[in-house]
Amino acid sequence: MNKRLLIVTFFAFLLSALHADNVMDYEIVAAGSGTQGNYLVNVYVYSKKAKLSPEELKKCAVHGVLFKGFTSKENRVSQKPLAGNALTEQQHSDFFNLFFGDNGTYKNYVSMTSSAYEVIKVQKKTYRIGATLSVAKEQLRKDLEAAGIIKKLSTGF
Amino acid sequence: MKKIILCALLLIGSNAWGQIKKPTLMVVPADAWCANNGYMMSYEALGVQTDVPDYKQALQNDIDLLNVISKIGELMQERGFPLKDLASTIRSIEQSSAENEMLVGSSGLGIVETPYEKLLNRAKSDIIIELVYKINTEGPKRSVTYSMRGIDAYTNKQIAAATGTGAPSFSAEIPVLLEEAVLNNIDNFSSQLQSYFDDLQTNGREVAIEVLVFDNVEGTNLESEFDGEMLTDIIEKWVNDNTVEHRYSLTDATENKMLLEQVRIPLYRTNGMAMDTRAFTNELRKFLKAAPYNIECKLLTKGLGKAVIVIGNK
Numbered sequence: 001m002n003k004r005l006l007i008v009t010f011f012a013f014l015l016s017a018l019h020a021d022n023v024m025d026y027e028i029v030a031a032g033s034g035t036q037g038n039y040l041v042n043v044y045v046y047s048k049k050a051k052l053s054p055e056e057l058k059k060c061a062v063h064g065v066l067f068k069g070f071t072s073k074e075n076r077v078s079q080k081p082l083a084g085n086a087l088t089e090q091q092h093s094d095f096f097n098l099f100f101g102d103n104g105t106y107k108n109y110v111s112m113t114s115s116a117y118e119v120i121k122v123q124k125k126t127y128r129i130g131a132t133l134s135v136a137k138e139q140l141r142k143d144l145e146a147a148g149i150i151k152k153l154s155t156g157f
Numbered sequence: 158m159k160k161i162i163l164c165a166l167l168l169i170g171s172n173a174w175g176q177i178k179k180p181t182l183m184v185v186p187a188d189a190w191c192a193n194n195g196y197m198m199s200y201e202a203l204g205v206q207t208d209v210p211d212y213k214q215a216l217q218n219d220i221d222l223l224n225v226i227s228k229i230g231e232l233m234q235e236r237g238f239p240l241k242d243l244a245s246t247i248r249s250i251e252q253s254s255a256e257n258e259m260l261v262g263s264s265g266l267g268i269v270e271t272p273y274e275k276l277l278n279r280a281k282s283d284i285i286i287e288l289v290y291k292i293n294t295e296g297p298k299r300s301v302t303y304s305m306r307g308i309d310a311y312t313n314k315q316i317a318a319a320t321g322t323g324a325p326s327f328s329a330e331i332p333v334l335l336e337e338a339v340l341n342n343i344d345n346f347s348s349q350l351q352s353y354f355d356d357l358q359t360n361g362r363e364v365a366i367e368v369l370v371f372d373n374v375e376g377t378n379l380e381s382e383f384d385g386e387m388l389t390d391i392i393e394k395w396v397n398d399n400t401v402e403h404r405y406s407l408t409d410a411t412e413n414k415m416l417l418e419q420v421r422i423p424l425y426r427t428n429g430m431a432m433d434t435r436a437f438t439n440e441l442r443k444f445l446k447a448a449p450y451n452i453e454c455k456l457l458t459k460g461l462g463k464a465v466i467v468i469g470n471k
Contacts, residue, residue, distance in 0.1 A: 032324070033337045074324035077341050080348050137344075138235065153351055154237035156358045157179035 024056075028064030030072030030079070037138035039065055039079065040113070044130040050119055052129045054112055061133040062106040065140070082141055083150055092149050109140045177358065177424050178433050178461060182233065183241040183282035184226045186215055187289045187306075194219065216244045224332055225288060228339045229305070236347055241282050283461045284350075285310050290335060298325040303338035305346055307353075311365050311462025312418065317349035361401035361421035364434040365463045366441075368392060368415035371455070373469030380412040383450055388468075389415055395444055396420060399437070438464035 025046040034040035043061045045052055064070060067086045071078040083089070089096050100106055111134050118130040144150045191197055191210035196218075198211040215222055223244075230240045257268050287306045292299060300323050307317035319342035323334055357363070370378045379389045389410050396417055397403050404421040422437040430436075435458045445452040445468070455467040 033341055036336075036340055072341075077321045077345070079344055082344075151351065151355075152237050153233075153347055153354065154179070156354065157177050 024060050024063060026060040026064065028061065028068055028070045030070050030074070030077075031132045032072075032074065034134060037136060039070075039135045039137045040132065041065065041070055041135060042130055042132050044118075044128050046122070047127050047129055048125050050121070050127045050129070052117070054115075054131075055107070057112070057129070057131050058110040058133065059100055059104075059106055061110050061135050062140070063100065065135045065137055082137060083144065088149065095147065095149060109136045109143075110134070177362075178431055180283035180461060181241045182238065182284045182286060182307075183243055183246070184229050184286040184288055185212060185243055186210065186222055187287040187304075190222075190289045191215055193291070212243060213247055216247070221290075221332060221335060222288075225290065225335050225339060228336060229286065229288075229343065232339070232343045233347070240286075281310065281460055283310055284308065284316065290338065292331055292334075293322070293325075295325065297327050299327075299329070299331070299334065300325040301331075301334040301338045303335070303342060305342055307346065307350060309353075309363070309462070310460065312363050314363075316353040317346050319343070319346040319349075358424065360404070361423050362432075362434075362462070364420050364422055364437070364461075366396070366417040366420055366434070366438055367463070367465045368417075369465060369467045370413040371467050371469035375469065377452060377469050378412045379410070379415055379468070388450075388452075391450070392441065392445075393417075395441055399423075399440065434458060434462055434464045438466055442466055 027044045029042050029044075031040045031042040041061055041064065043057050043064060045057060045060055047056075065079075065081070066083040067081050067089055069079050069081040098104060113132045113134055116131070118128075120128045120130075122128045141150065145152045186196070188210050191212075192208070194215065196211045196215035197208045198214075199206055199208050201207070226243065230242065233240050260268050285308045287304075287308060289304045291302045293302055302320075302322045304320040305318065306315055308314070309316050321338070321342060323338050323341065326334060329337075368379065377388070379387070379392075381388050383391060392415060393407055393410075396405050399422075401421040401423050404419065405417050406419045407415070408418050409416040420437075422434065423432050426432050426436060435456070438458075439456055442454045442456050444450075445454055445466075452468055453471050454469075455471050457465040457467070459465065
């Protein structure tokens with residue numbers, strides 16, 4: 001009985017640890033004015049490893065533009081989340097699970113402006129990895145409108 | 158088969174009717190911008206000097222203004238909401254007035270136009286986007302302070318706004334700084350506009366209704382009594398019964414004038430057709446014309462959002 005309990009507890013811990021790894025812990029701020037139809041953002045991801053794949057950073061950039069929004073110290077302008085708020089992600093979880101999946105289409109809307117990363121060790125086993133990315137917000141908005149995830153300004157008229 | 162075709166026709170019909178009338182948007186330079194840049198004109202009416210913005214001069218002389226208006230128009234069009242162009246509207250009004258003056262029928266008589274109709278002949282839209290920008294200089298650095306306000310032309314409420322000062326630059330030219338300002342602010346502006354449209358679609362369109370009185374032989378005014386009830390109260394009761402969730406606000410009520418603001422009219426009529434201020438107020442006109450009141454009224458509209466009923470004549 002005790003052995004079973006021990007095994008169940010072990011797997012529960014393992015699952016929660018895996019889940020914690022999947023949760024994206026990141027910050028997003030403006031990196032100046034992007035060209036028309038694009039946002040230029042700095043994304044900082046907190047990771048246990050000093051190396052991070054570009055896909056993770058891209059995913060965070062698109063996720064941030066959609067659900068977090070960001071501010072700019074220079075312009076003192078804050079951009080609201082494109083998809084409204086985090087509730088939209090839950091309401092359309094089927095769509096966004098595929099969208100942010102391994103072969104997800106989020107990659108089509110983001111590019112890194114340079115291959116250089118900024119890596120800072122902030123704690124014993126935590127690194128802050130940053131990069132500047134360009135997110136094609138107009139195309140993203142249009143495609144999400146077409147998919148019925150967000151409303152068009154002209155909806156209902 | 159017949160049933161399927163009938164259902165399809167009904168669906169197409171309901172879609173064609175079920176569209177809410179789309180508000181028109183127009184970008185205009187704010188009065189403060191026109192005053193600061195010397196685009197004002199003065200006229201004297203009844204001994205009072207009045208300054209009004211001279212949009213035509215501003216649009217003919219200020220290329221930066223034209224560029225900003227064009228950029229906002231381009232971005233709004235991408236969002237499925239093309240703007241009414243101020244320059245073209247002014248041109249169209251002038252051309253139309255000139256043509257109407259020259260138009261003569263076979264009897265040799267010209268077009269009839271009352272002074273009121275002439276007065277109405279001006280550039281107007283349901284939502285006015287007021288624009289102000291200012292170039293700041295500090296030594297060699299330049300920045301742009303930019304403000305965009307969406308105002309509902311009928312309720313005079315500010316429904317969306319975006320303001321801010323861009324990052325100072327040593328090298329960027331003014332048009333580039335202005336373009337940046339537009340691009341940085343348009344998303345927040347359109348998101349507030351979206352909230353306004355959502356509210357409009359949930360709670361009904363907000364309009365204003367004015368009731369006035371003609372000098373009439375019968376002496377009917379808003380204090381005239383019908384079965385012991387004043388006409389003001391009769392009209393208010395009708396508005397209360399016909400608005401969405403009984404939402405309205407009676408701002409003025411005198412013997413000759415009644416102003417109802419924040420009147421939430423339903424989006425559709427009982428037959429499924431789109432409702433507008435004129436249709437809503439026309440129902441009130443019919444109600445007053447019918448027994449036991451038998452009051453003849455004139456119905457005038459001021460764009461999509463305001464209607465005037467004048468009691469006592471047609």
